[in-house]
Amino acid sequence: MTETIIYLFKTIPFAMLGGFSLILFFILSISLYIYISMNLRGILRIIFKDEAYFKLPLEPFNYFFISILPLVFWREILNIKRGVIFKKLYDKNFYYPLNKNQLFLLLKKYPLFFFIQYFIFLFSLLFLIFGTFFSLFEKV
Numbered sequence: 001m002t003e004t005i006i007y008l009f010k011t012i013p014f015a016m017l018g019g020f021s022l023i024l025f026f027i028l029s030i031s032l033y034i035y036i037s038m039n040l041r042g043i044l045r046i047i048f049k050d051e052a053y054f055k056l057p058l059e060p061f062n063y064f065f066i067s068i069l070p071l072v073f074w075r076e077i078l079n080i081k082r083g084v085i086f087k088k089l090y091d092k093n094f095y096y097p098l099n100k101n102q103l104f105l106l107l108k109k110y111p112l113f114f115f116i117q118y119f120i121f122l123f124s125l126l127f128l129i130f131g132t133f134f135s136l137f138e139k140v
Contacts, residue, residue, distance in 0.1 A: 036063065046106055
């Protein structure tokens, strides 16, 4: 088994790296769902000031909106530091509005929430990059 994996890495490295990134993406996505489920009440208390806003088990759409919160963090930083109002730019408010105190509290209490989401984002980008390189440069 190990020899097969080594052989595949030597012959099609981009495909193997893309596959490895995809596997890590799925593992981290499941880990994030479990982490959110374990800390749902605290996260909801900070964001909505209501522990019963969502109930377990989370529906996929609700999980998605809670899980993208760390990516929205950068939007909120621009809003807080630079005064960029996204509702004016896009005519809609897509995400949950957070104030500075809520962001700091989330970062302090649930740093793993942010780390897992950023790694999910990283591995999805790596999968796309390696998959593109494989399709362009490698002949099987």
